[in-house]
Each structure stands twice: as C-alpha cells, then as structure tokens.
Amino acid sequence: MTEHIALVVNGQRRELDVEPRRLLVQVLREDLDLTGTHVGCDTSQCGACTVHVDGQAVKSCTMLAVQADGSAVRTIEGMATDGELHPLQAAFWEKHGLQCGFCTPGMIMAAADLLERTTDPSDEEIRYAIEGNFCRCTGYHNIVAAIREAAAVTRAGAAAPVGKA
Amino acid sequence: MATQVLGAPIKRREDPRFITGEGHYLDDIKLPGMTSAAVLRSPYAHARIRSIDTTAAKAMPGVVAVWTGEDTKDINPLPCAWPAGGVDNNINTPRILAIDTVRWTGEGVALVVAESAEQARDAIDAIVVDYEPLPVVVDAEAALKKGAPQLHENAPNNVVMRWTVGKEKETDAAIKSAEVVVRQRIVNQRLIPNPIETRGALARWDPGTDEYTIWMTSQAPHVMRLLIAAFVLGVPEHKIRCISPDVGGAFGSKIYLYTDMVFTAWASKQLGGRPVKFVESRSENYLATTHGRDHITDFEIAGTRDGTITGLRVKTIANLGAYLSTVAPGIPTTLYARLLGGPYVTPAIWCEITGVYTNTGMVDAYRGAGRPEATYLLERAIDLFAREIGLDGAAVRRKNFIPPDQFPYRNTSGLGANRSGIELSIDSGNYTPTMDKALTIAGYYEIGKAKDEARRRGKYLGIGISSYIEACGIAPSKWFGLPGEGWGAGLWESANVRVHLTGKVVVTTGSQSHGQGHETTMAQIVAAELGVPFDDVLVEHSDTAGTPFGYGTYGSRSATVGGVAARNAARKIIEKSRRLAAHMLEASVDDIEFADGKFSVQGSPDKAKTIQEVALAASVGYDLPAGMEPFLDETAYYDPPNLSWPFGTHVAIVEVDEETGEVDLTRYIAVDDVGKKINPLIVDGQIHGGIVQGVGQALWESAVYSDDGQLVSGSMMDYALPRASWLPGFELDETITPSTDNPLGVKGVGETGTIASTAAVANAVVDALAPLGIRHLDLPLTAPRVWHAIQSAKGGQA
Numbered sequence: 001m002t003e004h005i006a007l008v009v010n011g012q013r014r015e016l017d018v019e020p021r022r023l024l025v026q027v028l029r030e031d032l033d034l035t036g037t038h039v040g041c042d043t044s045q046c047g048a049c050t051v052h053v054d055g056q057a058v059k060s061c062t063m064l065a066v067q068a069d070g071s072a073v074r075t076i077e078g079m080a081t082d083g084e085l086h087p088l089q090a091a092f093w094e095k096h097g098l099q100c101g102f103c104t105p106g107m108i109m110a111a112a113d114l115l116e117r118t119t120d121p122s123d124e125e126i127r128y129a130i131e132g133n134f135c136r137c138t139g140y141h142n143i144v145a146a147i148r149e150a151a152a153v154t155r156a157g158a159a160a161p162v163g164k165a
Numbered sequence: 166m167a168t169q170v171l172g173a174p175i176k177r178r179e180d181p182r183f184i185t186g187e188g189h190y191l192d193d194i195k196l197p198g199m200t201s202a203a204v205l206r207s208p209y210a211h212a213r214i215r216s217i218d219t220t221a222a223k224a225m226p227g228v229v230a231v232w233t234g235e236d237t238k239d240i241n242p243l244p245c246a247w248p249a250g251g252v253d254n255n256i257n258t259p260r261i262l263a264i265d266t267v268r269w270t271g272e273g274v275a276l277v278v279a280e281s282a283e284q285a286r287d288a289i290d291a292i293v294v295d296y297e298p299l300p301v302v303v304d305a306e307a308a309l310k311k312g313a314p315q316l317h318e319n320a321p322n323n324v325v326m327r328w329t330v331g332k333e334k335e336t337d338a339a340i341k342s343a344e345v346v347v348r349q350r351i352v353n354q355r356l357i358p359n360p361i362e363t364r365g366a367l368a369r370w371d372p373g374t375d376e377y378t379i380w381m382t383s384q385a386p387h388v389m390r391l392l393i394a395a396f397v398l399g400v401p402e403h404k405i406r407c408i409s410p411d412v413g414g415a416f417g418s419k420i421y422l423y424t425d426m427v428f429t430a431w432a433s434k435q436l437g438g439r440p441v442k443f444v445e446s447r448s449e450n451y452l453a454t455t456h457g458r459d460h461i462t463d464f465e466i467a468g469t470r471d472g473t474i475t476g477l478r479v480k481t482i483a484n485l486g487a488y489l490s491t492v493a494p495g496i497p498t499t500l501y502a503r504l505l506g507g508p509y510v511t512p513a514i515w516c517e518i519t520g521v522y523t524n525t526g527m528v529d530a531y532r533g534a535g536r537p538e539a540t541y542l543l544e545r546a547i548d549l550f551a552r553e554i555g556l557d558g559a560a561v562r563r564k565n566f567i568p569p570d571q572f573p574y575r576n577t578s579g580l581g582a583n584r585s586g587i588e589l590s591i592d593s594g595n596y597t598p599t600m601d602k603a604l605t606i607a608g609y610y611e612i613g614k615a616k617d618e619a620r621r622r623g624k625y626l627g628i629g630i631s632s633y634i635e636a637c638g639i640a641p642s643k644w645f646g647l648p649g650e651g652w653g654a655g656l657w658e659s660a661n662v663r664v665h666l667t668g669k670v671v672v673t674t675g676s677q678s679h680g681q682g683h684e685t686t687m688a689q690i691v692a693a694e695l696g697v698p699f700d701d702v703l704v705e706h707s708d709t710a711g712t713p714f715g716y717g718t719y720g721s722r723s724a725t726v727g728g729v730a731a732r733n734a735a736r737k738i739i740e741k742s743r744r745l746a747a748h749m750l751e752a753s754v755d756d757i758e759f760a761d762g763k764f765s766v767q768g769s770p771d772k773a774k775t776i777q778e779v780a781l782a783a784s785v786g787y788d789l790p791a792g793m794e795p796f797l798d799e800t801a802y803y804d805p806p807n808l809s810w811p812f813g814t815h816v817a818i819v820e821v822d823e824e825t826g827e828v829d830l831t832r833y834i835a836v837d838d839v840g841k842k843i844n845p846l847i848v849d850g851q852i853h854g855g856i857v858q859g860v861g862q863a864l865w866e867s868a869v870y871s872d873d874g875q876l877v878s879g880s881m882m883d884y885a886l887p888r889a890s891w892l893p894g895f896e897l898d899e900t901i902t903p904s905t906d907n908p909l910g911v912k913g914v915g916e917t918g919t920i921a922s923t924a925a926v927a928n929a930v931v932d933a934l935a936p937l938g939i940r941h942l943d944l945p946l947t948a949p950r951v952w953h954a955i956q957s958a959k960g961g962q963a
Contacts, residue, residue, distance in 0.1 A: 020543055035193035036186015040361040041447035045881035052898050072613065078187035089184040093176055096846045098855065100680030101183025102190065102362040102413025112219075131890040134881070136414050137680050139857035139918075140889040142850055155706070 006071040009034070010078030019063045025049040025060035028075060033139045036076040036105045040134065047133030050106035051075045057113035059132070076105035078113070085155070087150040088112055099137035105154030111147045119154045121147070166619050171693035174846035177685045178704075179678070188411040191365050192444045195218025199367070200229050200436065202443040203285035203431060205275040206452060207267035209873020210524035211314060212296040213780040217275060227284030231292070231437060232276045234749040235263035240431060243422050244396035246388075247495035249328045249520065249649030251584035255320035255520070259488045261428050267296070268316055268487035269524050270874050271452030271927045273424060277443055278432055294798055294890055295403050297705055300920075302869040305484035305521040306731035316487060316522040324521035325485055328498045331505075336515035339476025343467030344923065347549045352943045354539045355459035355484065355547055357451055357862075357884055358531045361677075362413020364454050365444035366634075368429035372438040378406045378428045385717025386420045386774045388654070392491070398431065405430070407706035412679035417857070418454050419679065421491035427429055432809050451879050456868050457531020462499065462539050466546040469739045470554050472561045477578075479505060479516040479542065487522060490529035492652075494520055499650045500535030500636070500720075503580045507543045508596045508634045508812055509565040514578035524874045530719065532858050533635075533919040537675040548931065549940060557743040558928070559604055562632050566596040573905070583649035591634065591810045592906040598641050599900045600814035600837075603836040606896055607816040613816075624820040627933025631815045631925035637913030638725030638809040638876045645962030657804035658722065659713035660731035662691055662738050664797040666784035670695060670702040672734075675715010676727035677707045679816020681851070681915065683723060686843045687731050690909070694735035694764025695776055713800055721809075723859050724843055728801035729908050737767050737799035742779040745753040748790040749774050749782060809904050810913040813837035815856070815921040826952025837917050841910040848914050853895055861887045863926035867945050885945075932959070 002017040009032060018027055028051065030032045037060060040046035049060045052074040078088040088108045091097065098104040107130060114121055114129035123131065126147045127140070135143060182188050218229040238259050248254035262273045274290050279285035300314035307313055308323040316323055332682040337847035342345055367380040374565045377400065383389050386407035394402035412419060432441045445453065460481050468474040502516040510826035510936030551561040567574050573590040577582065582588040604610070612628045619626035639645070643653040659675035672691050675682060689703040695702075705711055715727065739759055746764030747754040755768045766772035774782075779797070782788065818832040835852055863883035869877040878884040903910035923944070931939060932945045942950065 019283075023421070029193075034186070035190075036188070036309070037192070038362070040363070040413075041881045043447065043880045043882045045886075046361055046447070076184075080185055085184070092184050093180045096177065098180060098183055098416040099682070099850060100360070100362070101179070101188050102360070104183050106188045108184065118643065121673050124890075127889040131888045132360055134359075134884070134886050134888070135857070136416065137359050137854045138850060138890055139853035139855075139887075139895065141853040144889065144894065148282045 005066055005156065007068055008072040020066050022065050023061050024063040024065045024068050027065040028060060032086050033145065034072055034075050034077050038102055038105060040102065045134065047110060048103050048106040050109040050133060052109060052113065055116065057110050073114055076108060080117065087153040088147065091146040091150035091153065095142050095146040097142045103133060103135045108137060109144060111150070115151055115154055119151050119158065123148065123149055170689050170699050172842055173844065175459055175685060175689060175699065175844055176851050177682045178688065179682060179684045190362055190413055191380055192457040194367055194380055194410065196369060199440040199442055200278045201282040201285045202276060202278045202432060203271045203282070205289045206449065207270055207272045209261065209267055209296050209298050210270045210301045211299040212267050214263065214267065214274065214294040214300060215297055217581040218293040219275060221343040221714065222277060222288040224490065225291055226289040227280035228288045229278045229280065230432065231288065232260040232262070233274065237261040238264055240427065241397045243424065244392055245489040245491065246392065246493035246653045248651045249326045249494040250496040251647055252326050254326040254494055255317065255324060257317045257320065257488050259424060259917055260812045263916060269526055270555055271348060271526060275584055278426055278436065286850060297638030301524045301874040302876050303523050303525050303872065305482045305523055308521050308523045309482065309519065311956060316524065317783060320522055323522040325489065325522060326377060326486030326494055326766050328518045329516065330502045330580060330835065331515040332513050333515045334391045334476050335513035337474045339513040340465055340467045340478055342471045343475055344382050345554055346465050346467045347553050348465045349816060350463045351542060353458045353460040353462065353541060354944055355867050356692065357868045358416040358418035359886055360416055360418060363445045363447055363450040364419060364423060366590055367440060367442040368433045369440040370434040372464040376406065378408065379426060379430050381426050382412050383407065383409045383421050384415050384679055384719055385523040386677060386707055386712045387675060387709050389422055389426055389719055389950045393427055394429065397427050402520060406710045415679040416532040417457065417534055417719060420530055420717065421455060421720065426511065448880050451884065452526060452876055455490045455526060455527045455529040458538060459528050462542055464542060466550050468550055471558045472513050472551065472554060472564045474509060474514040474565050477511050477546065480517065482519050482521055483824055484525065485520050486525050486527035488527055489734050490527040493527065493529045493652060496530050496535045501539050503812045504536050504636055506540035506576055506578050507540065508548055508567060508579050508594065508632050510567050511578055514580060525870050532855065533916040534720065535942065536635050536861060536916065537920045537923055540631065540640045540920050541927065544631045544927060544928060545941065548928050552940065557601065557863060558630055562599055562630065564602060567594060569595040583644050583663045585643050585649040587649055589644055589807055591904050591919050592769045592807055593904055594634065594810060594812055595902050596632065596812055597628045597837050599812065599836050602898055602900065603816045603834050606898060607818065607832065607834045609816065618830050619820055623823045625823060625932070625933040625936065626818065626820050629817045629925045629929030629932055631921045633921045634810055635913065635917055636808040636810060636811040637721035638803050638805065639722045640726050640809065642804050644671065655804065656716055657802050659715045659800065659802050660727065660732045661713050661800040662731065662734040662736045663739060664776065664780040666781055668697065668701065669781050670697055672702060672731055673705045673712040674727050674731060676723040677715050677718045679718065681718065681723060682847045684951045686724060686847060687728065689843055690728050690731050691735045693731055695738065697776060699760060721915040723939050725809045725907055725913050726803060726805055727807065728843065728911060730801045732818045732909060733801035734799045735881055737801060738797050739801065741797060744774055744790060745793065746774045746779050749779065753849050779838030805907065807906040809907055811837065811912040811914065811917050813917060813921060815925040816926040819926065819929040819933055821930060821933045821951060823955065825948055826953060826955055828928060828946050830860060832896065833893060835921065836898045836900065836917065838902050839914040839917060840901065840904045840907065840912040843911060851899055851914045852897060852918045855916060856895055856922045857887050857892060859919040860892070860926050862923045863945060863946060865942055867943050
C-alpha cells in the first residue's frame, strides 16, 4: 500500500509513491538519493537528519514522508546556490567546524534556522539553538565559532549597499 | 624547502564534500541487487537457547534468507589479537551468531537477509526463540566472587587474565614506611563511544573471480582484511578487498573486527554474489559495539609530609564484557598500568590487573584507551594526597614532576620495561612551565576571591588540575609485539608517494581517516618535503586495493607514525630525483642541492631543474642514468624507535549549585605540549573534541546495566551525551617541546584532551565541595549524585 505525495525538494517538484510508514529521511535518502541528510540515532536525539520543511528546521526522522506532502523541503544539497557556498557552509569550512562530517549537514540546517530568526545571536543562543544536534568530534567549540562567523557575514551582506558588488 | 605549508592552519581539503552533503558514508552506498541484513539479538544477558523457529520469518515478504548459529558454526570465532603479554589469557571471543548460549543482551542469535531493511527488520520479529534464562552477573567484582555465575568453561571465576607490572617489594616497603598513606577506591565507569555514524558493513562476493569486496566503517581496513582472511573465513588475504568509505567518527570503537564484517561477506557468497548491507541502529550500537573504561580500582599512594610521593600501589579489576573484543586485554595492561607513573618521579609502583568476564557488552579501547583511566586515578590520588598533608595540589605536582634535565627519562618504577626486557624511556618533556602557564591563565592563585563571590550566590566554586603525559603514536613493533606486550602483529605504518608526469603527486597511506583530516595533513607533509604546491598533492587512503599495508588509525599514531612514513617516502623521491637531476644538469650527484622544489648545481643556482621537470623526465624515461628505473614512485615503512610522549596541564573551573547539585563547567583551560604542529587548526580541533569526551565522563556519561543485564542507558535518550548548551568554549594554549625521537618533531594529539579532562573536572567538583568535607565522589557527577553528597555532608536526609 502506498500513498502518492508531492514535495518541492531544493526547489524541484518531486512526486512519488511511498509506504505510509516511511519517514521523510528515508524518502530523501533512499528514494531521492539525497544522502547528505544522515541518520545517527533512532530516538530523534542526534539531529543528523535535520532538514527544513516549509522554512523550519525539522528532524526528518520524526516526520512521516506523507506528513510532508505538499511541503517545500530544503536539504544540505540545496544550501549552496549557483556553486556558491551558503555562509554557514563557508564558515564551517573556515573555522574547522567539522571533523568526521557526519553531523555537519544537520548542524548546518539547524544553524540556518537560527540565522533565519536572528543574525546576531549570542554564543549562548547559538549553543541552545544546536542543542538538539549532537557532535562527538568537535566539542562544539568551532561549531559555535563557525555559526558566529556566518552570522557576521550575513549581517555584513545585509548591510552592504544595494547594487554594490 | 617550502616549509611554510608545514605548520600552517590550512583549511581542510575533505571539508567541501562534507559541508555540501556529498560525503560518501557506508549507508550512502547502493549497489545493484543489494540486500539488507538484520540481526535478531538476545533480550537476555545469559540464557541457554533451547530452540529457534525461523519458519514464519522465512515466509515473510521480501525475505531472502534466515540463518542461525547452527548454520554459521563452521565459521571461526573472531580472533583476539592482543592478549595481555607474558601471562595466560583465558580467551573467549564472539561467534557470528550464538550457538547454544547467549552471554550478553544484544548478542546475535539469528540473521535475516531481505530485499529491504524494513523487510529484514519485520522478519526478525517473526523469529521465535525459546530461551532458558541463566543467572547473570554484570559487576566485575561480583563476577570474581565464589558462587558467581560462570560465563565460560575455560575461565574459572570469570578471570580473563591476571597481569602485574612494577616493583612489588619496593612498593610494599615504600607504603609500609611512609609518613603518609592515602587509600581510596575509585570506579572508572563504563562509557559508550558514540560516533554519530553507527557501524556497519556491505559486502559483495564476485562469483567470477571468487573475490570479496567489503565496505566497512573501519579505522583499520588492512587489519580487518588480515583478520578475516587468516582467522575467520580462511579466505586467502588477496581475495578480499576492504574499503572504509568516509567514516563518521569512531573514537576507538571502529578499530575492531565485528561480526557484521564477516557475515555480510559470508552471506553474499551464500546468495551467489548479491551484495549484503548491514547498518546497525543506534540502539544496536549501544548494545553491540564496544564500550570503554569500566574499572574498579583500589589504590594507596604513599609519601612524605612535605609532599614527595614515594609509592603507589594499584589493584584494578577491569570488566571486559562477555567476550574479548579484538584488543581488549591490551588496554588495561600495557596502555593503562604502564602509564601509572604519569609525569611524576614515583620511585616505586606496583599494579595488579584482573581482567574479568561479565554478562555485558564487550569493552575495548575508547579514546585514550587506558591512559584516561590511569590519568584519572593518578590525578585524583595526587589531590587526595595533597589534601591529606595540607598542601596545594599544584605545589605537590611541581615537586614530583620529572625534572627537565632527566630526559630521556628512564622510568625507575619499572613501567617502561616490557615483558621481554626491552625498555622505552620518555624522550622529552618539561612539565612545570606548561602547568604554570595553565595556572596563570586560570587565575589559580586568585581563585579564593571567586569562591567567596560564588558562595554569596549559593554556589560552590571549585578549581581542578590535571597534569598528564600520554604514550601515543602506538608503536614500536619490537616493544608492543608478541614476545613483549602480547600485541600479535607489527605497529609500523606505511606510505607511498608517486610524482606523475604532470608533476601532480599522489600519496597513499596505510592509516585511515575518520575525521582527523589525513587528506590535508599528509598532503602538507609531502608538499613541504617535495616543495610542490599543496594543491598538487592528493592523498588516498582506506582501500586495501590502492594503499600499502598499514595498521590503521588509533592511539594517536597517524601523524607520528604514518606521517613520518609519508615524509620518508617523499625523501626517497628526492634522492632518486637528485640522481636524475644530476644527469639532466650534467653535474655530479654530490653537487646537487635541493630546496623549494628545485634541484640546482652548487655554486650555479641558475643551473636548475624543478621537481616537476625531473618527474617529467622520469616518466617519459627517454634519457635516464644507466640502471635507473623510470618513474618517481617510492614506498616507505616506518617503525619508530619509541612512543611519543605529549603532556600538558588542564584546569577546570566549576560552580556547583547548592540547592540542586547541578555542576556548571564555567571555564576550561588546556595547555598542551604536543610538539610541532602540522596543522594547528586540526590540532586545536582534536583537543576540543577530546576535552568534551572526558568532560562527558566526569559529569554526565555512564553506561548502566541493571542487575539482570539489561542496558538501561540503551539509547540516546538515556545516555547523556554532551550537548552544546552544557559546555563553555575552551581556552587553549601551548608549550612546544619537540619530540626528540620523532623525525617530524610531532607527538600525538588525538587523545590528549580526553586523557586530561576527566580528572580536571572531577578534581574541580571535589575542590568545590571540599568546604563540606567531601574528599571523593565517583563519576559521573550528575546533579542527583552531587545533591545527595551535599545533603549527606550537611547531615541532611539524603
């Protein structure tokens, strides 16, 4: 038994038939081959599967694919535009905000949700914003530095005079 | 030489794929015709298997095959590659699936292969097993007692091995005659490593060639191939190819041979070559991937009233779980007991280790592996001793540090001499300046004011020190090897360097990256040696088909051992190139100088050939000196003369809430001496991550089994993994005392943070609670545990 669903994933309309019990993360990874979204646990704790659904960070292991029917989904693969890294991607690279890289996509998506809400977060706000995302490699130190850096770049971008390159 | 690339904080080359979601981890791989495997795991910690009925499961949709222990009993048990050296080890290792008896919750009982992962899991639920529960023992001390349930016939009283090190008589005498002796029991609790990617394997047997390819989440694919071939499946080694794709963290837990690496390969052959994938769930990872630590220790530290330590006697019971994992007995012996001297001159040390079987998951190396346990014990002991004699802990440390003029330091307590008499000394060190730097940054001597201020807010503020040394860069073979410390193989590392016709360089290494950044640091080493642009050097690793044999990545050995192999291979390239350049420049080899990627004739710097020009000449091969082979392609194998010995002092400052017992880590200062840094960005990152794993042990993490052997902390909801919001940023500084035994001057850094931080935080909490008369608390220092301690100290109803 399957259900027909339609999603807009990273700007592209995708229609598919899914078993109702399949999770959004399974559909993204297995049916749409978007393997940048990872699975690190089975209790919705680790946050490695974080994506955006209609602009909000969601743990895609906690949502059935059928629940996302009609939604816009953004994954890590949709963060860079025209080959240009998202400020968070650039900052994670610059600040060594990742080691094994497994938590990184979810971490970036959680951080992007924060930066949608505020472009001037304190370190404390950053740490609370990513507390649903585990990283076992970095001790979070450089992740916080990367998010702080991305926020600064975003602010500088927003403050730049219109029309100036 | 273009040395600026070595030591530069170059952004990591592996990151673009990880930040864009283009990494390729095991579970991302899909192969045509691929099947999924699932394991039925025992819900009992100890039980006889009366019968298994797989009929219903076999009839389930999508099920391809169902196997039980009976079907796989011709496959050998997994090997134990590191029995404790020089003593009898009662070895019992896991089988692919249990046959008659299960000995821990999570042990595999049946294997299902189906078209999809969901179908395989559905079918697992349809298997009916009739178990006869047996008595269970999960505590290692209880397992040694008379009348305890017995796990294995060949291990009376559940003893794996008894192993000793040091000077027994001298230690007894030192303790007997000491002015002060402090005794304490401390428990080093069991931990779950928790890489964010779980483990697994995907195997394909090729019916055309009778060859196996096994993708695995492994830190040591060459060693896995060797073990599977030589000990388990009996397949010739060259018929197996092992590949570690991108690996999402490991921390030791992915060093070992696991059943899935074998059963996926075996099952693929049974299925005529259909690929079989197994990826464990997080809950399975908690049950069935190895755990770390789990010691019960009684120690006595002896010394003089003025603070000189004269002796240390340690008795440790190490819980190794229901079976031995690949290198389990080596951890509490060689990597723990031999480190009990720490950075101090302790004239007499004696340590007895008893390894024990219990009805729990297997315990093996976890980040730091033995050395965090040793450091935690020693640094708690120093604080207890200092407190007993009323001296400052920093002063006692300073008084007992190995003086800088005594390096290379021969450990007088006998810890450095292995079982066959080969002795290692600590090559270099200068401990006091490092500690003083940490104390200055922390404001150690002005902390009283902060304590008073905190008391006014209802908090107890404490400061804790941890001074450590680490033995890392696990090698040399002659010291660790079978006749000495029981390690069943070599511990050298390898690298190959090729310079192609276009001047581009390919480096292959036998070590394996699972987050450390080998693709960046190895390229830095080789680019610096050859004087070529960093971007021209590609590093390949983790595939037995494309890399020279190597022992893999653990024990902070990739840079210290593998990095030197890469440097040596590059140097061989330079030596061959020098001869070719001499030929090209019509000069004598002895007159050729090499610098910044250029071979020039001494005295005529304009007469020069770049290494790229030489590589072109070597590749086309039209005009080579007589007898020279074409192409620049050199391999080096490096077996170092010594371990490397990083050291440092970490200082933690905590505030304990009087009302709730909650501990807030407010500052953390780490001053480490890891020698020269290949890439400071990566070095700092390693220290940060290491610190948090140790802080996790001090404050939150604990793998808990109930008395009947259920893993109570069996999911990420129950096991308290550190979160960003629980932690401060870290204040890092350094001293640099290059390793004198390492050609690159580097020491290991991957484990230092974890080795140091548990004791620093624990000491800080005990310091905070000292006004209440509390002198020791076991870990983790969770709010309830601390609250109870505060209440009992105050004489309340706790």
